[in-house]
Amino acid sequence: MNIYVGNLAYSVTQDELRDVFGAYGEIASVNLITDRFTGQSKGFGFVEMPNNAEADAAIKALNDTPLKGRNLKVNQAKPRSERSSGRVSRW
Template sequence: MMNIYVGNLAYGVTQEELRDAFSAYGEIASVNLITDKFTGNSKGFGFVEMPNNAEADAAIKGLNETPLKGRNLKVNEAKPRSPRPSRGPRW
């Protein structure tokens, strides 16, 4: 299973459009478009999970720097999320 970061998304791109773009390369496990928790608007990036690493690699190579709705996508393997530093006690 490979988690793929997709950045520089046009704000109008939907999860379905992202799924369509990646499904040309193989099976999609999930698509997660990141949105602002207050406005619900897209933050311009998301993640696509693909179960087959060879298909995921092909998608990264095939889609990186290609235009979608007027913006060139930035596509690469997502790095594991590093633990956030503690902000101390909240009381």
């Protein structure tokens, strides 16, 4: 299951997210989203957990809990096709 993790402090690292979620089960990947020009974290990321039961337990346990002074927003990530781009086409 792909898990969205939002409201992250900009100082949170991929290793820290791996440690936090790893307490609930196996982690396939961790991806922090960064600005392509500055490399600065955008304050959200994704954690992939292959076991859905472990992923659900992590979501329930970690949503709205503090990490580095900010309460995490944790939920199942929506597939790209379901998200709107928020952009208006000029053509």
